[in-house]
Amino acid sequence: MRMTGLIRIAAMLFSLGTAWLFVQTYFNTGWKVVSLRSWLGSDSDLPKTQPLRNKCGNKKSCPESTFAFKVSSGAANVVGPSICFENMMIMSGVKNNIGRGLNIALVNGTNGQVMKTDVFDMYSGDIKLLLDFLKAIKSGTIVIVASYDDPATKLNDEVRTLFTNLGSRHVSKLAFRDNWIFIGAKGLKDKSPYEQHLQNEAAKNKYEGWPEVLEMEGCVPKKMD
Structure with missing residues (x-):
């Protein structure tokens, strides 16, 4: 009986000790959760706020009177170009709406709505398709262009003039496998500041047969009525 009594006492003490340890652990953890500092909103207890992401992932935010954009040319004939406008990816390989030539x-220059997208093969395509497309552009329309692979083999003087009228400075010298990105507008009085051109030069090309990728981001002004 004495032995049985001792075992019972030991078991009871063990149970009490375990219960006390559980209570201590529970309330210590619980106190951290509902501590006064946390309840009052201490910075150290609050989750870290993520930095705001600019439209299109740009380095700088754009004023309300402008549209945010990011345009990238293709990488050789492997990775296609991309066009982001007002935080919406308009054209990209993921959307499967790009191709060789001019994308x-x-x-709409006033409200930023996408009106149309198209791809024109400048190596073996029909140049008339691009001519008809450019001639149909209405005044006040923003035109965004990104090259991929070859942007120039089929270009003629008429097409180059139409792009020049949209504000391009470099389309007149665009050549085989050059890289070109451009943002212009129908009715633009001056040359566009949003344009980059990189020539296909064997000694300077980053990729065999093609120059490196061009990328441009910024804020294009809205058209005011």
């Missing part, structure tokens, strides 16, 4: 998006 063009038309955007």
